[in-house]
Amino acid sequence: MEELLTLKERLLHGDIAGALMIVEQLEEMSKDDKINNIRSYAIILLIHLIKQQAENRTTRSWDVSIRNSTREIQEKNKRRQAGGYYLTVEELQEILEVAYPMALDRASLEVAEGIYETTTLETLVNKEAILKQALALISPDH
Numbered sequence: 406m407e408e409l410l411t412l413k414e415r416l417l418h419g420d421i422a423g424a425l426m427i428v429e430q431l432e433e434m435s436k437d438d439k440i441n442n443i444r445s446y447a448i449i450l451l452i453h454l455i456k457q458q459a460e461n462r463t464t465r466s467w468d469v470s471i472r473n474s475t476r477e478i479q480e481k482n483k484r485r486q487a488g489g490y491y492l493t494v495e496e497l498q499e500i501l502e503v504a505y506p507m508a509l510d511r512a513s514l515e516v517a518e519g520i521y522e523t524t525t526l527e528t529l530v531n532k533e534a535i536l537k538q539a540l541a542l543i544s545p546d547h
Contacts, residue, residue, distance in 0.1 A: 408434075439491045442481050444500050450474035450539055451501065451508030452515070458530045459516045471542070478543045490545045497543055501536050 408427055415424040453467040453474075482490045482497070492500070509530075513523040521529065 436491060439481055440496075440500060443478050443492065443497070444504050446474045446477045446481070447500050447504040447539065447543070448508045448511070450478070450542070451504055451535065452512045454535045454538055455508060455512040455526070455530055456516055458535060459512070459521075459526060475542045479545070482543075482545065494540070494544055498536070498540055501539050501543075505532060505536060 408431055412424055412427040412431075415421075415427065450471060453471050456467060457463045478497075482492050484491060509527060510523050513519065513521050513526045516526055516529075
């Protein structure tokens with residue numbers, strides 16, 4: 406809110422350059438918020454994809470969680486008024502890469518009732534296949 410008041414003040418004083426700097430900061434803050442939100446859902450998505458692969462099965466609960474996470478990511482990434490998307494496929498891939506170790510840690514608590522340490526679970530799943538599957542689900546083209 407403080408940024409908006411400063412922006413208004415700069416515009417009223419004709420400081421266009423200063424106002425544009427604030428607009429850029431606001432855009433960056435907005436994008437960071439989108440990234441954090443999408444990463445949270447990406448972790449949930451990846452947890453369930455890891456569990457599916459590690460246990461070679463699925464449940465209705467996991468399927469619903471995957472669908473819901475996918476929908477939330479797609480919805481958060483959509484630009485309402487301007488059209489298009491906030492994040493590119495490459496940026497979504499980066500988010501998945503960052504989210505993967507966190508998802509693996511959490512999945513280790515759930516796969517086979519938590520019997521595997523994270524490092525052991527990591528050897529039981531194909532990271533690249535999981536990331537590829539996740540990206541296919543959340544890509545704007547999907």
